[in-house]
Amino acid sequence: MLKKWITAAILGITAAVMLTACGGGNQQGEQTAQPATKIKVATSFNAMKEFVQVVGKDKVDVVTIIPDGTEPHDFELTTKDMKALSNADVFVYSGLGMEPWADQAIQSANNKKLLAVEASKGVKAITNTDEDEIKEHGQYDPHCWLGLNEAQIEVQNIADGLAKADPKNADFYQKNAKDYIAQLKALHDQYAGKFARVQKKHFVTGHAAFAYLCRDFGLTQNSVEDVFADGEPSPKQMAALITYCKKHDVKVIFAEDMVSPKISQTLAAEVGAQVKQINTMESSEGGKTYLNAMKENLEEILQSLQ
Ligand SMILES: [Zn+2]
Incomplete structure (x- = not known):
């Protein structure tokens, strides 16, 4: 009699455990099927x-x-x-x-x-x-x-x-x-000291997108195109850019894919500078994260000033 009762109890417990397990499984299934609304x-x-x-x-x-x-x-x-x-x-x-x-x-x-x-x-x-x-x-x-x-x-x-x-x-x-x-x-603080220690402060970019970066680190930008990337420079503006590069010993012209890259190359050839890419993050920069793209900008600008 007692044995029968124990067997029944065990069966009952097993069934209850199984039900609970199934219930849990169902809930999880529902969560997967209906994710929280983004x-x-x-x-x-x-x-x-x-x-x-x-x-x-x-x-x-x-x-x-x-x-x-x-x-x-x-x-x-x-x-x-x-x-x-x-x-x-x-x-x-x-x-x-x-x-x-x-x-x-x-x-x-x-x-x-x-x-x-x-x-x-x-x-x-x-x-x-x-x-x-x-x-x-x-x-x-x-x-x-x-x-x-x-x-x-x-x-x-x-x-x-x-x-x-x-x-x-x-x-x-x-x-x-x-x-x-x-x-x-942290990235700002990492570069603040480095820029403070370089003598040269001038760099040249595709369009004038870096005024805020310049303010952060005491730098000065010049550019092939203006703040709003409105068209290529006139021959007179190009001549002024060449004079600027020579005066400030600019060794790198930073170029952007979407902003007159050929003019940047011409300018670089004219003053004997290298051409390097710079990231504005206005468009995807080949899948780079903002932090990586920004760090790359800072490191390249810093190196160009040394
Ligand atoms: Zn822009």
């Missing part, structure tokens, strides 16, 4: 996309409006781009005139839930000096993500935006931003 983030260009990804990680789905290989300063918004915004939860753009189409895009999207994040809000903006540029493109130099100090502000603004759009994961976004900001700061 927030949809539309970004304007490559650097914004990466900042959103490092902050949002697996909790965001990110699309970029300006396709890789398109010069962002020449970009014109299409109906397809507006559709991306009408489906998004968050739109992250850098601002300061980098995306003159942003306001129109936000309005046309007609998306009540869309949260627009202007990542550069609160940065110490650099003012343009050329009158024609100001007339055509506005008061500010937009390239603030290329300054490691300003990039920290952009990442924080993005974290605040994602936290607002998705409050239950706010701590996650803030922690990721904090970790990444620490890396940006």
Whole structure:
């Protein structure tokens, strides 16, 4: 009798354990089949996309409006781009005139839930000096993500935006931003001393995208094309660039794929300099991360000044 009871009890327990195990299995299966909803983030260009990804990680789905290989300063918004915004939860753009189409895009999207994040809000903006540029493109130099100090502000603004759009994961976004900001700061600090120790401070790039980087490290840029990559230099401007390179003993001309690379080569040949690539992160830089691309920029500029 007792034996029978024990056998029955064991069978019962086994069945219960199996049921529990199956139940657990089912729950896991359901979780795999229905993952937590990611927030949809539309970004304007490559650097914004990466900042959103490092902050949002697996909790965001990110699309970029300006396709890789398109010069962002020449970009014109299409109906397809507006559709991306009408489906998004968050739109992250850098601002300061980098995306003159942003306001129109936000309005046309007609998306009540869309949260627009202007990542550069609160940065110490650099003012343009050329009158024609100001007339055509506005008061500010937009390239603030290329300054490691300003990039920290952009990442924080993005974290605040994602936290607002998705409050239950706010701590996650803030922690990721904090970790990444620490890396940006470390890279800045690593190079601040190195640049302070070199005598030469002048370098030449494809377009004038590095004013914020220059401010961070006490450097001066000159460029084949202007702040907004508006066209190739005139013969007179080219002659002035040659004089500049000779005067400042410029040994490397930094070139960009999307901005008059041939003119950069001609200039380099003229002054006996090497041509090297520089990363603006306006478009994907061959899959390099922002931190790697930025470190490469700093190391190459530093070496060119030694
Ligand atoms: Zn640019």
